[in-house]
Amino acid sequence: MTLRIEPAIKAAAEIAAERDRRSLTSLVEVLILNHCEALQISIDEIETEPAHDKEDRKAP
Numbered sequence: 001m002t003l004r005i006e007p008a009i010k011a012a013a014e015i016a017a018e019r020d021r022r023s024l025t026s027l028v029e030v031l032i033l034n035h036c037e038a039l040q041i042s043i044d045e046i047e048t049e050p051a052h053d054k055e056d057r058k059a060p
Helices: 007-019 024-038 051-057
Strands: none
Touching: 007 024
16 A cells, blocks of 8 residues: 655654554554444455455466
């Protein structure tokens, strides 16, 4: 995943991650998980295998 965000938002996220003693990646993951929980999206029910991988494995 690649994200393009404003420099000030990135700097704020880096400060938040440091204060929470986690990496920026871990902070983003926690924020996404918390937001999904608030929206009642169950991570356990979501398929994570990319669609192109499935296409590669289909029998001819």
